[in-house]
Amino acid sequence: MRRVWGVCVLLAWVGGGLIVPSPVRAHEAVSLEEEFVKGVFSPAFTPPAAGSYDLPAVKRVPWVVLKDLTGRSASTRQVTAGKVAVVSFIYTACPERLGCPLASLALQDLQAKLKDEGLARHAMLLSISFDPERDTPAQLAKYARIYGADPRLWRFMTASSERALDHVLEGYGQDRAPVYDERGRFTGRYRHVLKVFLLDPAGYIRNVYSAGFLVPDLVLNDIKTILGEGAPREVVKR
Amino acid sequence: MHSGDMRTRLLRVLLAGILVMMGGLVGSAAADETCQSPFLPKVTGQEDYIYVWTLGIKGVADGNDSMVTVDANPKSASYGKIIHRASVPGRHEAHHAGFTDDRRFLWAGGLDTSQIFVFDVGSNPAQPRLVKTISTFVKDTGGLVGPHTFYALPGRMLISALSNAQDGSGRTGLAEYSNDGKFIRTIWMPKEAPYGYDVRVNVNLNRMLTSSFSGKKNYMRPFGDLVKDAEAMKQFGSSVIVWDFHARKPLQILSVPGAPLELRWALLPNHHYAFTSTALTGKLVLIHQQADGTWAAKNIADIGDTIPVDISIAPDDSKIYVNTFMDGTLKVYDVSNPFEGKLIETVKLGEMANMVSSSWDGTRVYATNSLLSQWDKPGDYWLKAYAWEGGKLVPKFTTDFNPAGRAHIMNFGSKVFGPKAAAPAPRAQRVSAYAAPR
Numbered sequence: 192m193r194r195v196w197g198v199c200v201l202l203a204w205v206g207g208g209l210i211v212p213s214p215v216r217a218h219e220a221v222s223l224e225e226e227f228v229k230g231v232f233s234p235a236f237t238p239p240a241a242g243s244y245d246l247p248a249v250k251r252v253p254w255v256v257l258k259d260l261t262g263r264s265a266s267t268r269q270v271t272a273g274k275v276a277v278v279s280f281i282y283t284a285c286p287e288r289l290g291c292p293l294a295s296l297a298l299q300d301l302q303a304k305l306k307d308e309g310l311a312r313h314a315m316l317l318s319i320s321f322d323p324e325r326d327t328p329a330q331l332a333k334y335a336r337i338y339g340a341d342p343r344l345w346r347f348m349t350a351s352s353e354r355a356l357d358h359v360l361e362g363y364g365q366d367r368a369p370v371y372d373e374r375g376r377f378t379g380r381y382r383h384v385l386k387v388f389l390l391d392p393a394g395y396i397r398n399v400y401s402a403g404f405l406v407p408d409l410v411l412n413d414i415k416t417i418l419g420e421g422a423p424r425e426v427v428k429r
Numbered sequence: 430m431h432s433g434d435m436r437t438r439l440l441r442v443l444l445a446g447i448l449v450m451m452g453g454l455v456g457s458a459a460a461d462e463t464c465q466s467p468f469l470p471k472v473t474g475q476e477d478y479i480y481v482w483t484l485g486i487k488g489v490a491d492g493n494d495s496m497v498t499v500d501a502n503p504k505s506a507s508y509g510k511i512i513h514r515a516s517v518p519g520r521h522e523a524h525h526a527g528f529t530d531d532r533r534f535l536w537a538g539g540l541d542t543s544q545i546f547v548f549d550v551g552s553n554p555a556q557p558r559l560v561k562t563i564s565t566f567v568k569d570t571g572g573l574v575g576p577h578t579f580y581a582l583p584g585r586m587l588i589s590a591l592s593n594a595q596d597g598s599g600r601t602g603l604a605e606y607s608n609d610g611k612f613i614r615t616i617w618m619p620k621e622a623p624y625g626y627d628v629r630v631n632v633n634l635n636r637m638l639t640s641s642f643s644g645k646k647n648y649m650r651p652f653g654d655l656v657k658d659a660e661a662m663k664q665f666g667s668s669v670i671v672w673d674f675h676a677r678k679p680l681q682i683l684s685v686p687g688a689p690l691e692l693r694w695a696l697l698p699n700h701h702y703a704f705t706s707t708a709l710t711g712k713l714v715l716i717h718q719q720a721d722g723t724w725a726a727k728n729i730a731d732i733g734d735t736i737p738v739d740i741s742i743a744p745d746d747s748k749i750y751v752n753t754f755m756d757g758t759l760k761v762y763d764v765s766n767p768f769e770g771k772l773i774e775t776v777k778l779g780e781m782a783n784m785v786s787s788s789w790d791g792t793r794v795y796a797t798n799s800l801l802s803q804w805d806k807p808g809d810y811w812l813k814a815y816a817w818e819g820g821k822l823v824p825k826f827t828t829d830f831n832p833a834g835r836a837h838i839m840n841f842g843s844k845v846f847g848p849k850a851a852a853p854a855p856r857a858q859r860v861s862a863y864a865a866p867r
Contacts, residue, residue, distance in 0.1 A: 236635040244676035247614045249584050249607045364584055364608050366531035366551075371849050382845075384470060384531045386583055399584030401468045401530065403632040409675060 232300065234406050241415035248395035252388070253362040255355070257319065257348035260335065262328045267317070268394070270346055275314040275414050276390040277301060280365050282322035282381060283334045289402050290385050294318075295338050297387070300407040302345050305414075314414050316345040319359060321367050321381060323350040363388055363396070391417050462789040462841055463742050464693055466581040467632050468530045470846075473789045477502045478512075478842030480550065480557060481812060482537045484802055484835035485520040494523040496537060496548050496557045497833050498842070499812055501795075509814065509826030513556045514833055517546045522649070522802055525838045527579030529586060529608045532846045534560075536586055538576035540801075541649055543567050545576055545588075547610060554842045561610055567594050569612035570604045574645055578627050584608055589628040592645035599624040599644035599666055603677075622682045624666025629692040629703065630674050636724075637674040638716060640689040640705055641666020652804040665709060669716055671724045683726040685714055692716075693742040693749070695767070700746050702767050706737040713737070713749065713762060713770045730762055730770030738800060739784040744791045748773070752782040754800055759785060759815075761822070776815065776822050780808040786839045792817050793825075799835030810835045 254268035279298055285291030298316050305311050318335075320326035326334075331347040340347065350356035360367055363386075370380040387405055389398040398413050400406075462471050479501045485493040495516035500507040521539020528535050533551030538544070547561040563569075566576055575591035585608060590601045602617035602625060618625055624641030631637075642648070643665045647655060655661055665688040671681040687710025694703045702717035713730035735753035742749055747765045752758070759782060761774035781798040788794070794815045799805050810830035815822040830836040 234635070235633050238635070239673055239676040239678075244673075244678065245614075247605075249613060250609060250611060366533060368848060384468075384583075386530075388584070396584065399582075401583040403467055404583070 232297075232407065234409070238406060238409035238412050241412040242419045244416065246389075246397040246413060246416055248391070248397060249399065250364070251393075251395050252390065253358070254394065255359050255362070257350055257355070257359070258328055260328050260332045260342075260347055264351070265348070267348070270317060270348070271315060271390065271392070271394070273392045274312075275392060275417050276317055277314070277410060277414070278317045278319065278363070278388045278390060280321050280360070280363070280367075280383070280386065281318050282320050283326050283330055284322065284379060286380065287385075290383070293402060294385055294387055294405065295334075297405045297407055297410075298345060299338050299340075301410055302339075302341060304407055304411050305344060306341075308411065308415075310411075310414065310418070311344050313418055316340075318345070318347050320347070320349040321356060321360065321365075321383065323353060323356050325379075389413055389417070463696060463744055463787050464629070464691070465528070466530070467630065468581050468583055469528055470532055471789050472841045472843045472845075475502060476788060476793075476841035477505075477844050478554060479795060479812065480526070480535060480548075480840045480842055481797060481830075481836045482523045482526040482838050482840075483514075483830065483833055484523045484799060484837060485516070486834050487520075489834055490514070490832060491516055492520065493517055494520050494539065494546075495834060496526075496535070496546075496559075497830070497836070498555060498557060499828050501814070501841070503825075509828055511828060511830075511833060515548060515557050515559055517544075517559055517562070520802075523834075523837055524801075525577050525579060526840055527586070528581055528840060530581040530583050531608075534608070535840060536579040536588075538579060538588070540575045540577065540591060540645070543574050543576060545579075550842055551846055552848060554844055554847050563606070563610050565612075566604070569606075570602070570615040573602055573604055573615060575601070575648070576604070577625070577642075578629075580628055580630070582630070585613060587628060587630075589625050589639060591625060591642055591648065597644050597646035599642065599647075599664060601625040601644070603628060603639070616677050619670070619679050619682065622666070622668040622670055622679075624668070626666065626688075626690055627692045627705075629694055631694045631701075631703070632674070633698050634701060634718070635674050636680075636718075637672040637677075638692045638694075638703055639670045639672065640685075640692050641668050642688050642690060642708075648801055649803055652801075662709075669705060669714075669726060671716075681724050683716065683724060685716075685726045686710055687712065689714060690738065691740050693740055695746040696742065696744060697746050700767070704740060704742065704749050704764065704767075706732060706740050706751055708736050708738065711735060711737060713740075713751065715764075715767050717767065727768060729764070729768060730772070732760065738782070739786075741785045741787045741794070743787055744789055750785045750787060750794060752778070752785045752796060754781060754783060757782040757798070759794070759796055759822070774822055778813060779811065781805050784836075784838050786841070788841070794822060795839055797830075797836035797839060799837050802835065805835065812836050812839070 279294045281291035367383045370378045385402045387400040479499045481497045483497045493516040498513040522541035524540045526537035535548045537546045543566045545563040548557040549560045550557045572594040573590035578589040580587040588604045600623035605613040626640040626642035667686040669683045669685045687707035689705040711732045712728045715727045715729045735755040749762045751760045759776040762770035763773045783800045784797045812828040814825040
């Protein structure tokens with residue numbers, strides 16, 4: 192129940208901040224989006240059984256040094272430490288309800304599932320901000336608390352500079368574009384495609400999830416599929 | 430109740446709350462553009478540009494295949510005009526093209542040479558720029574030939590091929606590449622249904638459909654010769670395959686005789702069906718999920734012996750647009766009852782009508798001509814724009830492609846996908862920043 196209240200607080204916080212909600216329009220649009228969200232958490236299909244399919248490597252991501260919630264520098268290599276990692280890119284001011292908040296709710300659900308399944312020692316979650324200026328370690332810590340992130344399982348990191356962040360985004364293939372108003376002023380918002388990346392212990396992207404297919408049960412089966420492959424690929428120094 | 434169920438229910442309630450609280454912040458959930466991958470952000474309002482992957486003609490301009498940009502914004506001084514042409518070296522049988530998941534890059538293929546050209550459309554949406562050429566498709570994939578559909582999946586491109594290097598027949602498969610252009614894997618079609626053509630995914634159902642055409646020795650052969658060769662005319666696909674998308678495994682092979690080509694999933698989430706048309710038998714076909722979860726195919730309209738080619742679906746799933754090659758016509762079918770297609774509108778387009786694309790808001794329709802270089806008849810090449818006004822499709826502009834080449838597939842562009850995104854426009858003109866529900 193704490194989680195529920197946490198999310199409510201988040202909504203109030205986000206809703207009271209950058210967002211100026213426009214009136215709810217066509218009933219149909221809302222019901223469609225409701226269907227969409229429902230699809231994410233209780234899909235109209237049973238995900239294929241873990242180990243019954245292949246997850247070929249898409250690409251290898253670079254290990255990067257970022258700041259953790261204490262403000263200390265740490266390499267993502269140390270943070271993911273030989274585990275299967277689920278990596279999301281978010282920013283705490285994101286107003287797109289089917290963007291970052293949805294990704295974080297999915298990771299929250301996944302966190303609980305990993306604990307339920309006894310996989311907490313073999314997998315971890317990592318959320319990296321793409322707003323280094325405003326998402327300070329303190330701000331991210333607040334966000335992590337609201338989502339009930341267990342620091343043993345779900346870590347948050349932010350880049351020390353825009354340049355450092357660009358390197359990370361390039362490595363993952365994650366887009367991000369600042370949004371400007373009609374007078375050319377930065378609105379504080381970023382346009383980005385919601386992507387969540389599944390990394391094997393050697394740092395290879397094995398799957399990418401986007402809105403519509405960020406199904407916690409499916410991600411869980413993918414994690415089990417990788418864990419079931421036996422010895423991880425040799426970790427290549429990059 | 431199981432704790433997971435409880436969690437899911439709570440999340441649903443909370444998210445329903447979010448939707449009510451923040452109603453109207455994201456773009457319309459209806460969707461072409463409607464045939465684009467569900468993983469792509471969509472141009473939900475007025476498109477600024479139409480990118481036309483265009484076959485080069487010897488003696489016309491530089492003679493090369495090119496990505497031609499047509500200005501599609503009625504407020505622009507160059508509305509309806511070609512404003513840019515990015516050519517590639519040589520002619521490759523330019524055919525289909527598709528965006529990456531973030532719409533920053535447009536991949537375009539050549540059916541003859543199996544080359545893939547990647548254009549940057551994000552840096553300057555008005556001027557696509559060739560940034561990468563993949564010349565190793567046949568080798569990478571272990572012998573696939575003729576990259577056809579380019580379909581965005583998160584972080585990668587799914588490409589359906591038409592043929593193979595061994596015998597040029599229709600035995601073929603699917604290939605996956607990372608967005609960086611690195612080969613990931615090949616999935617051959619099952620032996621019982623070896624042909625390929627289009628590929629489309631329904632994420633709500635975890636189902637993927639593939640359709641079936643013919644191999645290179647047929648599609649690169651002059652049409653007049655081909656139709657006289659009874660043996661060659663038997664070498665066309667006659668099935669639609671239903672796949673488990675996530676596992677990439679075929680589940681069911683449906684008999685759809687006569688070369689089913691383009692596949693269009695219905696867009697509303699509770700509509701568990703798709704449409705295709707058969708080139709050789711002239712049928713509009715419904716592919717639908719049955720009560721027991723299995724799939725079936727049903728002919729829902731007789732289009733006639735006119736070679737239906739491209740089809741497009743209205744964003745509310747109420748209509749299917751069909752272009753027919755032989756008589757150069759656009760036919761609109763009411764499919765609000767998906768089991769029965771009713772012809773409600775016919776527009777004479779002109780020779781060799783081929784591709785057709787509806788806008789996301791359903792008010793505009795574009796068509797081009799040119800099917801395959803060896804199958805086209807001599808004639809003019811064009812892009813034509815129509816809009817629904819008073820229940821009829823009314824012509825808006827015709828872009829003369831004769832100075833550029835043979836106009837083939839259209840993809841919509843928007844300034845919103847440029848490097849400096851504009852602030853959200855009024856809802857009706859918004860581009861959704863997330864992939865659309867399907």
